Amino acid sequence: MRAIWKGALTFGLVNVPVKVYSATEDHDVSLHQVHAADGGRIRYQRICELDGEVVPYQEIDRAYDDGERTVILTKSDFASLPSERSREIDVVEFVPSEQVDLLTLDKAYYLEPDSASPKAYVLLRKTLEQTDRTAIVRFSLRQKTRLAALRVRGEVLVLQTLLWADEVRDAAFPSLDESVRISAKELELSASLVESFSSDFDPSAFTDEYQQELRTLIDAKLEQGDALDTSATFGTHEESDAGAEVIDLMDALRASVERSRAARKNDASSESDPSATKSVKKSASA
Known part of the structure; x- marks a missing residue:
């Protein structure tokens, strides 16, 4: 560093x-803009409005305009x-x-x-x-x-x-002004759902899936060019209903708790029995 x-x-x-x-x-893949028609690199230039000339960065100062007057501030002004x-x-x-x-x-x-x-x-x-x-x-x-x-x-x-x-906005949402009644059972089920997802936070256990997929796409295009079949690389895309409105909150909470517990139970059995993990991998590859 x-x-x-x-x-x-x-x-x-x-x-x-x-x-x-x-x-x-920043760990994001570095990309630049190109002309879609011919792949030509798109570059930005700083052009003076008065003479139309391209201005080098070292010759650029900053200014404040109050609507009637303009004050130019030089690098020396800032340093002072x-x-x-x-x-x-x-x-x-x-x-x-x-x-x-x-x-x-x-x-x-x-x-x-x-x-x-x-x-x-x-x-x-x-x-x-x-x-x-x-x-x-x-x-x-x-x-x-x-x-x-x-x-x-x-x-x-x-x-x-x-x-x-003054850089932090106030959050004032009319929908939260309404009186919302939460039953004791709903709160209990919600707490159970939180408990079923409880864990010690380990940032290294999480990865940026989008950047990984982007690198996979770039490598595939480097190898196969524009003839790349993305469905063969990533599989077909299925629409998720995760954003659908929950009609029955209690049913959704119960189902979520049961699914989370089942998933944790399967993970625990896989960790205690390595052969089970191997058999799962074999069946998946088959």
């Missing part, structure tokens, strides 16, 4: 020099802003971790200690762990003032930017 920013975490008189790294990356020059991540407050709304969490970054001794870094990490607190911090990055949550992930401090309060 390559550090994208260097600065210091500050709280009180304590200063913790750190390097900042992007904690996530006090917050942009700051290389500090200031701790504003320490809050109970459960008070940080998951809806507001945005981009995540890893922080690495950037000093001869990581003692201050480790001290802050252990303090957050022991107090079950999250540090709310403020800093500037890429011409924006950011609010972020500083928390612990394993042995590392993670900085996760937060959306500002």
Whole structure:
């Protein structure tokens, strides 16, 4: 990984020099646009409306237009802003971790200690762990003032930017204003369904099926060209009724609980009897 920013975490008189790294990356297959008629690559150009010339990126500035006047802001103008020059991540407050709304969490970054001794870094990490607190911090990055949550992930401090309060929309749906009566039996069956799906979350157990299928499609087209029969590659598509409206909620809950329990029972018997799994695979391949 390559550090994208260097600065210091500050709280009180304590200063913790750190390097900042992007904690996530996109795993999507990289695609570009082409002309459907001849396969020619589609490229975008930045063209000046006044002279019609293509403008290199390094010659582009930004502007604000209030409807009557236009103000051009140069790269030097942005660099002159006090917050942009700051290389500090200031701790504003320490809050109970459960008070940080998951809806507001945005981009995540890893922080690495950037000093001869990581003692201050480790001290802050252990303090957050022991107090079950999250540090709310403020800093500037890429011409924006950011609010972020500083928390612990394993042995590392993670900085996760937060959306500002006015960036989160209120959800006001008229359909939820109506009084809805939930019976005790419905709630009991719903809780049973939740219990039947209960498990410890393991992110590595899940894969991006769409990206896997897309890679399979690309490999098949590279091998067979446009003559590819997608039904032979992926099978025929069957319409799902998963989105159909549930007419009888109680019947749907009961059926869902029974199906989930049966599936869990089959999985458990397969794990306890490897030969059963083999026989299933053989019958499937046959």
